[in-house]
Amino acid sequence: MPINKKKIDNSDIKRDTRRIDVINTKFLITGGSGSLGRNIIKKLLSDGATNIISVSRDEALITQARIDIDSPFVKFKLGDITHKETVENLMKGVDVIFHAAAIKHVSLAEQNPREAYRVNVLGLINLLDSSSSVKRFIHISSDKAIGVMNCYGATKLLGEYLVDESNNLYNKNTYFVTRCPNLLDSRGSVTDIWAQQLKKFNKIMVTDPEMTRYFVTLKDAANFVVNVGLSGNITTDKKHYPLNYTKKYKLEDLATAFLKIKGNKNSKIEITGATSGEKSHEDYIEDVPLCTISELISIIKSDK
Numbered sequence: 663m664p665i666n667k668k669k670i671d672n673s674d675i676k677r678d679t680r681r682i683d684v685i686n687t688k689f690l691i692t693g694g695s696g697s698l699g700r701n702i703i704k705k706l707l708s709d710g711a712t713n714i715i716s717v718s719r720d721e722a723l724i725t726q727a728r729i730d731i732d733s734p735f736v737k738f739k740l741g742d743i744t745h746k747e748t749v750e751n752l753m754k755g756v757d758v759i760f761h762a763a764a765i766k767h768v769s770l771a772e773q774n775p776r777e778a779y780r781v782n783v784l785g786l787i788n789l790l791d792s793s794s795s796v797k798r799f800i801h802i803s804s805d806k807a808i809g810v811m812n813c814y815g816a817t818k819l820l821g822e823y824l825v826d827e828s829n830n831l832y833n834k835n836t837y838f839v840t841r842c843p844n845l846l847d848s849r850g851s852v853t854d855i856w857a858q859q860l861k862k863f864n865k866i867m868v869t870d871p872e873m874t875r876y877f878v879t880l881k882d883a884a885n886f887v888v889n890v891g892l893s894g895n896i897t898t899d900k901k902h903y904p905l906n907y908t909k910k911y912k913l914e915d916l917a918t919a920f921l922k923i924k925g926n927k928n929s930k931i932e933i934t935g936a937t938s939g940e941k942s943h944e945d946y947i948e949d950v951p952l953c954t955i956s957e958l959i960s961i962i963k964s965d966k
């Protein structure tokens with residue numbers, strides 16, 4: 663059944679005049695030292711937040727994030743959301759949660775399904791079970807939860823069910839699901855991997871040149887997710903998509919655009935074939951036009 667774009671677009675958020683009082687709110691960002699987590703923190707700080715807790719389990723990333731963000735209003739905690747006692751301690755006094763921590767890479771989840779389940783499902787349950795007093799819980803899901811055909815998508819879809827159920831178990835109109843497509847230039851994303859391959863081999867690996875993907879930039883994704891989390895008129899009876907920000911690329915076009923910016927006259931593209939769990943074409947709530955190579959060049963250059 664077709665869904666009206668206007669009902670799920672973030673234009674409704676922009677009209678909101680009853681946003682959460684950012685200055686007097688305590689925020690918890692899981693996965694706060696990751697690519698999206700850092701951008702969420704930066705957006706909150708720009709909106710006036712003064713009490714932010716970030717939790718991650720990667721010491722190196724925490725150190726990088728602390729230098730990158732450099733704010734007295736952010737406390738970086740080392741911890742694992744799959745540890746129940748850790749979560750219970752972190753949740754004390756928290757008003758709003760942005761849950762970004764996850765095993766995110768399709769191939770890694772395929773190879774490590776127990777770990778994907780442990781983090782993406784059991785870790786989420788720990789957070790939900792300790793969240794009965796929060797004002798908002800924003801779960802950052804993925805377009806891979808649509809038409810599931812891999813382990814990662816399955817864990818994200820189950821997570822959405824758990825979040826939805828929490829509105830009945832705890833506080834109604836508190837738990838929200840946002841579905842973001844691929845995050846351009848995030849850590850471990852295709853462009854990040856290509857950058858490493860180009861530096862080492864002067865070539866990049868492309869699985870299927872005809873493959874298409876929906877994407878948003880990190881900044882746009884963070885802006886959207888934070889606007890959902892702070893809005894007073896957002897509802898829990900639907901999934902929220904960043905349609906105003908979403909774009910689409912063909913993998914061959916993105917590779918060509920990437921090499922035009924980062925490569926040299928000897929740089930090459932190597933076709934390797936699709937990996938386990940990958941779709942040729944992702945599902946999304948609504949289709950968007952393919953970006954041209956020139957548009958992708960402009961986006962890659964500006965996404966810094």
